[in-house]
Amino acid sequence: MEKKIIITIDGWSSCGKSTLAKQLARELGYVYIDSGAMYRAITLYFLRNHIDWTQHKAVEDALRKILLEFHSNHKTGQSEIYLNGENVEYVIRDLVIAEKVSEVAAIKEVRQFAVKQQQGMGKKKGIVMDGRDIGTVVFPDAELKIFMTADNAIRVERRFRELYDKNPNVTIEEVKANLEMRDYIDSHREISPLRQAEDAILLDNSKLTMREQLDLALGWVKERLSAAR
Numbered sequence: 279m280e281k282k283i284i285i286t287i288d289g290w291s292s293c294g295k296s297t298l299a300k301q302l303a304r305e306l307g308y309v310y311i312d313s314g315a316m317y318r319a320i321t322l323y324f325l326r327n328h329i330d331w332t333q334h335k336a337v338e339d340a341l342r343k344i345l346l347e348f349h350s351n352h353k354t355g356q357s358e359i360y361l362n363g364e365n366v367e368y369v370i371r372d373l374v375i376a377e378k379v380s381e382v383a384a385i386k387e388v389r390q391f392a393v394k395q396q397q398g399m400g401k402k403k404g405i406v407m408d409g410r411d412i413g414t415v416v417f418p419d420a421e422l423k424i425f426m427t428a429d430n431a432i433r434v435e436r437r438f439r440e441l442y443d444k445n446p447n448v449t450i451e452e453v454k455a456n457l458e459m460r461d462y463i464d465s466h467r468e469i470s471p472l473r474q475a476e477d478a479i480l481l482d483n484s485k486l487t488m489r490e491q492l493d494l495a496l497g498w499v500k501e502r503l504s505a506a507r
């Protein structure tokens with residue numbers, strides 16, 4: 279049987295992790311899991327149901343009512359997230375969610391809930407997962423770990439374009455402030471802060487095209503696959 283590996287992609291907000299992860303999954307026939315979407319969907323549930331997430335009991339009770347699933351979109355072939363049966367892939371990208379998600383993702387019970395499910399999804403390998411703690415906490419034994427970064431101005435510009443397409447009222451200042459805030463909270467939180475795993479390869483894509491970064495990553499996959507045989 280063909281050997282499969284686990285690929286983890288961590289890094290700062292909006293440096294193209296999901297673009298690379300999706301491309302790799304497509305090229306390799308692997309499953310792609312966007313772990314950030316899980317934290318976003320949990321945040322959406324908390325906001326919609328007015329959950330006071332500063333209270334442990336309220337968080338625990340709410341988590342018991344949350345079912346997260348990924349299903350492939352038949353038209354695009356992309357995996358999309360469902361919250362209690364509802365496709366929330368698009369609503370969770372809103373700035374309203376982005377403003378609160380780092381706070382929610384810093385809660386111990388929320389992380390335990392998400393990490394347990396993420397580890398279950400990697401049991402059969404053949405998976406590409408992106409996030410902040412995938413190479414350090416979720417899959418510390420992954421065969422290939424990539425840590426992505428890009429110049430701040432480039433990240434702000436990329437994120438702005440993405441959000442502007444959906445909401446022309448968004449300003450570049452808002453996007454910049456949100457990215458800075460999320461990076462700060464994500465890298466300074468007590469539990470599983472964003473950091474590069476010691477054995478992760480650093481990929482700065484500020485000056486790379488999508489094709490170039492994919493070719494680089496595919497080269498690393500090839501190496502790791504032959505080492506794993």
Ligand code: DC
Pocket residue numbers: 291292313314315317318379380383384408409410411412460464
């Ligand atoms: O990748 P993203 O921007 O969709 O992630 C949303 C938030 O979720 C991000 O601010 C940090 C958090 N996150 C996390 O704490 N751990 C992960 N594995 C993935 C995301």
